[in-house]
Amino acid sequence: MIALVTAALAPGIALLSYFYLRNEYESRTFTQVLRAFIIGALLVFPIMVLQYALEAESIFEAEWLHAFVGVAGLEEFFKWFLLYFAIYRFVLFQSRYDGIIYGVALSLGFASAENVMYLMALGIDSAIGRAFLPVSSHALFGVVMGYYMGCAKKSDPNNFKLWISLSLVVPIILHGVYDLILLTIHENVMFIIVPFMFFLWWFALSRTKKANEKMA
Template sequence: MTVVTLFTAALAPAISLLVYFYLRNQYGSNMIGQVIKAFIIGVLLVFPVMVIQYALEGEALITEPWFKAFVNAAFLEEFFQWFLLYFIAYRFGTLKNRYDGIVYAVSLSLGFAAAENVLYLMATGIDFAVGRAFLPVSSHALFGVVMGYYLGSARFKVNDHVKKWLFLALIIPVVLHGFFDLILLTINQYLFTSIAPFMIFLWWFALTKVKKANERTE
């Protein structure tokens, strides 16, 4: 296995999903520069998050699967992504419409997923590439869609519920991410039949947000 093969297998799913969601923008916003910056920020974010996660596990603070799923994985990863998006997209970004929030969030989430995927495949081998493309990488993209939708709704003050949208931008991805990881951590037999319905729901939920974000009036 060459380094080029590994990096291609690790990065291809993230880039493909990023292109897919970027092209779903019916407003035609040109955000290539912002997309690249957000993706790079996501790549860099994986390292401090992994250090914190490793420290928590090393101190034996994590004893239950639900805590590892919802706190050590879901909350830490989604909080830092939400925190960065709040400043680079919501406060100081150039959001022109709600869908731009999705583009920012998906870019950052997939940068994180791509770096995580590279590290994982370097440790375990390329045999896991297909499974990770369909599960961890795609789920990160979908969590990003949800976060970006609510962040965009807050930015454009949909129904004037700014604080509510900002809260939902964090809590809903955390809950979805937590359940995803909990399934992977606790179910050994019939894993596919357990995770498949959740992934179908996640895709449906995210794509409804894509559709709503592309509506020009509400």
């Protein structure tokens, strides 16, 4: 059991450490980041119950609806909601990168708790595959969400609505495409999902670079 929990949490902790250490400026306390991680972890349980209820009622039968609304829409909306109302409105952002740290922490809290539950059901043999796909993808969606929220906090107030909208819409689109690939492509899926993951990493890392640039 200890080995399973360790295997489930290790990818999330490693990714959070990576993005935390990429920050080039003095930033937030560890306690605040841990708080965001715990908030994300607690979010798993109501989301999974809601998704189970929707699947049981066959609300989203079409695969694209299931991908973009039943999974991506629900998960990214609630992560966005908590990031905005529990963190953004009450925590001082010293730079745009702070948004990325909090977004990644919350998303990885969600992904890590979800990973524990999946490994308990599927076994530790699936740990490597889940580390490279679901856990890392959640981290990258969190980077994107946090970047745009950081822009909303530190950029021209006149563009607030644009940045806040992008912080929700872009992660939903990316997450929806990711899930749609896994739902609809059953043969040679790795030839599609691996290039998409490279794109996600490139897109997310380009946001981290921009976030670390001093604003004019």
